[in-house]
Amino acid sequence: MNMKKIILLGSVVALLSSCGGSGGGELIGVQKRQDWNPTDPYGMVFIPQGSFNMGPSDQDAPFANVSQSKTVSVGAFYMDETEITNNEYRQFTNWVRDSLAHVILGEAGIEGHLIEEDKNGNFLDPARIDWSTRIRWNDSEVREILEEEMYLPQHERLEGRREFDTRKYVYKYQVLDIEAAAVKASREKGATGERDRSEFLSEIEVKIYPDTLTWNHDYTYSFNDPYTKNYFWHSAFDDYPVVGVNWKQANAFAHWRTKMMNSFLRKIKQPILPDFRLPTESEWEYASRGGLDASPYPWGGPYTRNLKGCFLANFKPLRGNYTADGGIKAIKTASYNPNGYGLYDMAGNVAEWTSNAFDESAFSYSHDMNMDYHYNAKDEDHPVLKRKSIRGGSWKDIAYFIQTSTRTFEYQDTSKCYIGFRCAVDFLGRDKKDFE
8 A cells, every 4th residue: 555655656746747847846947849940031131130320421411300310229130132022912912802702702602612700600810711722713603793792893894894893902900009008008107907908909901902093193294004004913014113002001911921921830830920011210221221331322332333334223313314224114123233231122213111100300319229210190190190201212213312311201191103112020039140
């Protein structure tokens, strides 16, 4: 009997010693955690942490009230090596289109398109769609079901052509306003009571197709019909930067990109990535400089030509000779040499949205560590509060606007034929060397 007790006691001790948190009485942390081995996201380059002098590298009297020189430190991050292209953005629009079709066909009970419902009878996230089920676009039954919901009505069709009604394609997602939650917590001075997080959650709906008419309404008395009709749709422009996308659409794209990546990583049981997002102004300028702290251009030096007299970016050189640099409007991404970090087109081609709101005096009160001035403008806000910073200049701008430090803005709900974007992702840690 005593031997049985000894064996039982020994078994209990062995069991307890194997439980998480015991560690033989020592503080050893939670064991068997999944390893994190960072790899560069496809199409992105690593930007190491560092400090730089943000703002004009030389005196800029006319714009001294917009941009002042300031030392800023930036954490490590990844950035797209080129602007998001038409074909990359088309992956987003096609996903929204196909998701809508799957949901409609699922509601109609078409075999293979049924989507799981929650307890209230609502269809679950389209990310759970079985994408192995192909949509039979030419099937008569499918065409009849999708006709009213997804295609232009008969009276709007040009020469009777059956075309998708892109006005109906909306991307819906939810965001958590961490900044507002932090402000409230600070005002409550750390009060412990339960806080309802739902007040910081918001539902966002964004029409996702680019405004192709920007090529016409941005330039009156200029023949741009071929670009309006073809720039986003024709395969000839697949590798050109997407334009006609406003700030809200750029953010929606970044959210979708995060969802797609992390859905895949969860499926293969790997740690998820931080969110894809628009870069901050400080990140954009730091990356644009490519390690050249005091240079006005991404390639260094004060000139826009190389030693052979060739222009180094797509902009509006000389006295308006658009073609002198090789392109009359936007051109294929990566047509010029990259900067020191391996980033293409940080000057010219198309200007780029950043995540920051635009305020002429933001440099004077923003923090010098990961500087970030952000404001979530509402529809009813004054237009001034809807200004968002854009950087890099474009094919229609003179040399001043393609400098690394030049700041300008556009309104968040406005799209232009010369503004695109690229994404950034936080690097989780100090440096890649920490994980070698």
